[in-house]
Amino acid sequence: MTTRGRRSWRGPARRRNSVASMRGEFVSRLPKKVLDAVDPERPSHVDFSRSKGLPEGEREYYEKQFATLRSFEEVDSLESNEINEEEELAEQNQSEFAMKISNYANIVLLALKVYATIKSGSIAIAASTLDSLLDLMAGGILWFTHLSMKSINVYKYPIGKLRVQPVGIIIFAAVMATLGFQVFIQAVEKLIVNEAPDKLNQVQLLWLYSIMIFATVVKLALWLYCRTSGNKIVRAYAKDHYFDVVTNVVGLAAAVLGDRFYWWIDPIGAIALAVYTQFQIGLEQCGKMQTVLLLLSVVILRAVSLVGESAPPEMLQKLTYLAIRHHPQIKRVDTVRAYTFGVLYFVEVSVCLLVYFIILFPCPSFAQEISCVVSQCNQELDNVAVDIELPEDLPLKEAHAVGESLPNQDRGAP
Structure with a gap:
């Protein structure tokens, strides 16, 4: 039989095969040189600095055994967590509202930044627009997964739709890698050609300032709102909003400084934003920098999750x-x-x-x-x-x- 593991356990902890009895039996069989390292007040903790003549391999073995006993103590310390359905529903509604306004804002701001890119011709603004497209696609994947999991036809999808998200992330990573590389190539070409573009007129500057400052203020407000949520997905949105504030400021600064002082500041800013965008995707999906090709790590990580890798x-x-x-x-x-x-x-x-x-x-x-x-x-x-x-x-x-x-x-x- 298959059941969902999402409710609180109401029963008390049973004391059969307890960690105390397991620890007592384990400690009683320890050799003298290991027993000297056991803390009498905390039997699951050892200090091997007090033990002499213990080989490195044996030390690692006993450290793992005591770590396992401590993990069992954590299991025994689990307490009953009663679920307040009203609070859970209120939190879910707040999370859905935060995701909705974030997605709507991403759509509007993407359209405005595309217009600003066309009007200004700045490649740094184009790189900042690419980051907005990243947010829109990532948010769309999370939102689509959230909606698809709420209403599942168990006859058509007997094991649910949890694999929709990693498939979407793989597609998303491939698209963003292609777009980011294209922006990078265009910026390098501008540096190689070494020709200064035309200066922006007052109308173009007005549109550029208005759109980018408006986008920065909106993203800053969304970051302040979403960062207080207890929902992991909403906090992920907050992180994206914060990154957008950074890319908007850098993109605007590169475009304006490149127009007023040195034209090459604009393509250099675009290169920095393109690399930063790819680095951001890799860190969000991998959790850490695993390789120089971060997006390749994203694809490999999500592909392995689809195959069904064993838990640690x-x-x-x-x-x-x-x-x-x-x-x-x-x-x-x-x-x-x-x-x-x-x-x-x-x-x-x-x-x-x-x-x-x-x-x-x-x-x-x-x-x-x-x-x-x-x-x-x-x-x-x-x-x-x-x-x-x-x-x-x-x-x-x-x-x-x-x-x-x-x-x-x-x-x-x-």
């Missing part, structure tokens, strides 16, 4: 600990899988229960509790598939009875 071992350890500790009637945990599913993780947990527990308790509610515990472990989880295995010695008649009861119970699951 640390996360799998936490998930396994969560599953075995969830309820004392869990006989064993057979399988725990977690892999990328678009931009989020999909988790599969296979457990075996005692037969009377299966019959007396509704399986969907049990699956909901497991999914909630897993979702509290990591906020990047989307779905949790819980497979409940019947004991091998269960009589066939009773197995059919349990199987017949599951569809009726499953209809109550979210």
Whole structure:
């Protein structure tokens, strides 16, 4: 059965296979030279500076083991988080409003900056306009993903539409890389030709100042509004608005200084903005600079997320600990899988229960509790598939009875 992992877990933490007992057994078996490094007041912390004669390989091994125990303590410290539906709805409405006004503003400002580029002929303004196009496309991808996930035909899309976003990001990265490279080439060509363009007249300067200052003020106001939101997507919009303020100021300064003093300031400003735009895309999608070709990193990163890469071992350890500790009637945990599913993780947990527990308790509610515990472990989880295995010695008649009861119970699951 598959359930959504997005509700709060209401049950208390179970104390079966607790981290305290695991830690006690682990510490009791440590050699003397490692035991000397254990902090008596905090048994999960070690200071190997107090231990002598411990090889580097053994030190790394024990450091990883104690780090695992500390991660299990974090799991045990998870508390019940009741969801206030009214507050959640109000926050969702505020987030949608922020995304709407941001997208509408991006459309209007892009049109104005295209006009300013045509009127001024400044390649630095063209590079700043490219950044506005970046924001519009990125915002469109996020908004389309948000809308498509709100209304899903489970018969047509049984696993949802989470992979729409990484596909859109791959297309977006390819388009922006092409446009940015084109602006870069044009700026370099102007420097090679070494011919000063015509000066801007008063009307052109008036349009240039008006549009760019207006765009900067609007983006500054949107940044101040969006940065206070608790929604991750809205905060991403705030970051884009802040970058736009920077590119607008740099673009306007390069265009004006190039017109009034040295013409080559304009193409140099365009080159700087083109490189900055590509660097900005790479940092937003990769989280850090992984290679010189940042946009290539974006494509590779999102392509891997579509394939279904396994979660880190640390996360799998936490998930396994969560599953075995969830309820004392869990006989064993057979399988725990977690892999990328678009931009989020999909988790599969296979457990075996005692037969009377299966019959007396509704399986969907049990699956909901497991999914909630897993979702509290990591906020990047989307779905949790819980497979409940019947004991091998269960009589066939009773197995059919349990199987017949599951569809009726499953209809109550979210």
